Amino acid sequence: MGERGRLTDSGPSKAAEALVAVFLPLACREEVLGDLHERYRSPWQYGFEALSTVPLVAIGRIRRTADPRILLIQAFAVAVSFLGAAWFRDGPLLRSQWGLLRLAVPGAMTLLGLVLEDAYARLGRRNAAELVRGPVARIALATLSQAALGAGHAGVAVPRWVMLYGCG
Amino acid sequence: MARSDSLGQFEQLVLTAVLSLREDAYGVTIHAKVQELAQPKAVSLGAVYVTLDRLEDKGMIASWLSDPTPARGGRAKRCYRLEALGELVLQESAVTAKRVWDLIAGVWGEEWAKEWGKRWGKEAG
Numbered sequence: 001m002g003e004r005g006r007l008t009d010s011g012p013s014k015a016a017e018a019l020v021a022v023f024l025p026l027a028c029r030e031e032v033l034g035d036l037h038e039r040y041r042s043p044w045q046y047g048f049e050a051l052s053t054v055p056l057v058a059i060g061r062i063r064r065t066a067d068p069r070i071l072l073i074q075a076f077a078v079a080v081s082f083l084g085a086a087w088f089r090d091g092p093l094l095r096s097q098w099g100l101l102r103l104a105v106p107g108a109m110t111l112l113g114l115v116l117e118d119a120y121a122r123l124g125r126r127n128a129a130e131l132v133r134g135p136v137a138r139i140a141l142a143t144l145s146q147a148a149l150g151a152g153h154a155g156v157a158v159p160r161w162v163m164l165y166g167c168g
Numbered sequence: 169m170a171r172s173d174s175l176g177q178f179e180q181l182v183l184t185a186v187l188s189l190r191e192d193a194y195g196v197t198i199h200a201k202v203q204e205l206a207q208p209k210a211v212s213l214g215a216v217y218v219t220l221d222r223l224e225d226k227g228m229i230a231s232w233l234s235d236p237t238p239a240r241g242g243r244a245k246r247c248y249r250l251e252a253l254g255e256l257v258l259q260e261s262a263v264t265a266k267r268v269w270d271l272i273a274g275v276w277g278e279e280w281a282k283e284w285g286k287r288w289g290k291e292a293g
Binding site for chain 2: 011012017028030031032033034035036037038039049052053054055056057059060061063064
């Protein structure tokens with residue numbers, strides 16, 4: 001099959017490819033986009049195939065970049081960071097019935113941000129913008145989780161300063 | 169407990185595809201070959217990528233990026249080749265599969281083995 005087996009000479013639109021590229025880890029973006037382009041038959045087929053392929057590629061990349069020992073150390077650091085922030089900024093939060101659970105949500109999101117940052121990072125040296133993007137993404141993820149929780153029940157969200165200190 | 173270099177069934181299919189495609193082994197062609205080998209099961213492209221990554225981590229295959237081609241929107245292919253460890257474990261699993269086949273054919277009889285042999289021959293043809 002391969003290039004000789006292509007059913008049509010047309011390819012996906014630039015916009016569709018750019019959208020798929022956003023969700024693909026940099027380390028495997030080139031070949032996956034090329035393979036999806038080569039298998040292109042229609043916009044629907046392309047969209048369906050991208051939807052079924054990209055999550056698996058991302059999970060595969062996370063599996064390769066996430067070291068369980070480092071992840072454990074990061075989880076410990078994040079937990080200490082959030083507990084410390086709560087201790088200094090909002091002592092009663094720690095003593096409240098669901099205080100630790102409330103802190104665990106932004107903590108887990110921050111950890112997820114760290115994992116995604118590694119999986120989506122460019123190989124080799126990173127420039128300044130890429131170095132800033134990681135912490136910004138972590139804070140955004142934690143903030144989004146708090147916004148989602150706050151929309152359901154305002155009392156569940158962690159105070160803003162605790163969250164910002166914890167993520168930082 | 170499984171050995172670190174033991175192969176799962178899907179890994180066997182992917183390794184076999186890489187072996188048979190030789191210089192033309194990359195995502196699209198490997199997926200097509202695995203799909204052919206796994207019939208009638210459907211195989212997703214993503215599952216093939218995940219398995220290729222895992223096999224590369226185990227040191228059974230190696231990969232490199234080829235030159236970009238216009239047919240792929242100016243993007244490169246990631247080509248794969250079998251490493252010595254991959255050849256070894258594939259040989260082991262082929263021998264095991266042959267033993268399983270011989271044993272089953274011995275129990276269920278020559279007629280059964282001929283019938284399935286014919287079916288596979290037709291599918292392959």
